[in-house]
Amino acid sequence: MLKQNNNQKMPPEAVLKGLRILDFSWVLAGPYATLILADFGAEVIKIQPLLPEKDDAFSRGYYNTWNRNKLGITLNLEKAEGQRIVRKLIDLSDAVVENFSPRVMDNWGMDYPALQKIRPDIIYLRMSTAGHSGPRQDFSGFGPTVQATAGLTSLTGYPGQTPLGVGFAIADHVAGLYAAISLLGALEYRQKTGQGQYIDLALTETMTTLLADNILEYTRKSNIDLISRPAPEGIYRCRSEDRWVAITINSDAEWESLKKALGNPNWADRPEFSSRTARIQNSEALNSQIQSWSQLQDAFEVMTILQRYGIAAGVVQNAADIAADPQLKARGFFFEQAQSSPIRLSACPVDYRKPAPLKGEDNDYVYRELLGLSSAEIEKLKSENVI
Numbered sequence: 001m002l003k004q005n006n007n008q009k010m011p012p013e014a015v016l017k018g019l020r021i022l023d024f025s026w027v028l029a030g031p032y033a034t035l036i037l038a039d040f041g042a043e044v045i046k047i048q049p050l051l052p053e054k055d056d057a058f059s060r061g062y063y064n065t066w067n068r069n070k071l072g073i074t075l076n077l078e079k080a081e082g083q084r085i086v087r088k089l090i091d092l093s094d095a096v097v098e099n100f101s102p103r104v105m106d107n108w109g110m111d112y113p114a115l116q117k118i119r120p121d122i123i124y125l126r127m128s129t130a131g132h133s134g135p136r137q138d139f140s141g142f143g144p145t146v147q148a149t150a151g152l153t154s155l156t157g158y159p160g161q162t163p164l165g166v167g168f169a170i171a172d173h174v175a176g177l178y179a180a181i182s183l184l185g186a187l188e189y190r191q192k193t194g195q196g197q198y199i200d201l202a203l204t205e206t207m208t209t210l211l212a213d214n215i216l217e218y219t220r221k222s223n224i225d226l227i228s229r230p231a232p233e234g235i236y237r238c239r240s241e242d243r244w245v246a247i248t249i250n251s252d253a254e255w256e257s258l259k260k261a262l263g264n265p266n267w268a269d270r271p272e273f274s275s276r277t278a279r280i281q282n283s284e285a286l287n288s289q290i291q292s293w294s295q296l297q298d299a300f301e302v303m304t305i306l307q308r309y310g311i312a313a314g315v316v317q318n319a320a321d322i323a324a325d326p327q328l329k330a331r332g333f334f335f336e337q338a339q340s341s342p343i344r345l346s347a348c349p350v351d352y353r354k355p356a357p358l359k360g361e362d363n364d365y366v367y368r369e370l371l372g373l374s375s376a377e378i379e380k381l382k383s384e385n386v387i
Helices: 028-039 058-068 080-091 104-108 113-116 143-150 171-193 204-217 222-228 251-263 277-279 283-292 299-308 319-323 327-331 363-370 377-382
Strands: 019-022 043-049 073-074 093-098 123-128 195-200 233-237 244-248 312-315
Touching: 019 028, 019 080, 019 204, 028 043, 028 058, 028 093, 028 113, 028 123, 028 171, 073 363, 080 363, 104 123, 123 171, 143 171, 143 204, 143 377, 171 195, 171 204, 244 299, 251 277, 251 299, 277 283, 299 312, 312 327, 363 377
Parallel strands: 019 043, 019 093, 043 073, 093 123, 123 195
Antiparallel strands: 233 244, 244 312
């Protein structure tokens, strides 16, 4: 069992209580993964750079968003003594998480075999743009570049125009979720076998997994394409500026329901729309007819009407829509708290114990209590610019 920081309020029901993670991650993807684990009771010790110019991310506000519930220590890993100390911390930890470019940790002598020598059952989660093997293993990148490489950016924007991009780093969020789940899977494996794991997570690959239908559409044969594709399917303009609704029809029964929802217009009974295959082959004309109806309607009215007929339809919501979303309000997604988690565990609720740590805020707990260093040793490390 790990020692608990006496300054932290830790509920007895915290599902990850007793798990210690040494966190080298920065910016968004890695900190988001460890944030999820910290929210549910894991003791996450964040390694903070000693020099201000090497601080965690682009702004203090950005740092604050992704590092709540974590402990923070300063440590200079450019110093041999700093590397010796971090090895002691690895020995006391269940998992190590980092999302630097592949060369960084290796240059500090911290590849997986080295960590196994320190603690044989360690779980080592490494996150990078393209993974730690292959011709692009040394590539670096952030969310927008990952999204472009993974194929997501090419799907944004209007037909025939330059891709618009997503507008935020969804790839980092996706990778953070994958990372948290994979680390929990490795922990379960260790509970059963006593063996650790090396997790090599490539951000580009995690993003590409969400584009499987687009890849399938490119690779499958035309006869299969005509059988399995939704028809109609698309994003349709509605009344008012930049208002849209997404509609998907997956069966002939749903097509009949759509016809009823639209008031059984004469055009819907034309031969070119009489079967799924015909609707796919004439999708451009079909989409034009649907949009001629939707563009006269309010987007939320379209969604409500179609959902009433059992049709998959949803408004393309903007930030203002989400803030006022009645479903999110009913489920308590928004509440009076500086930061929140979308994950709800009924028996083990998320616990907001502390904001993101100030620089070196938990040095005393980690160096004095966990590592057992004396006051003289700590002062010496400070004088040598190690901590």
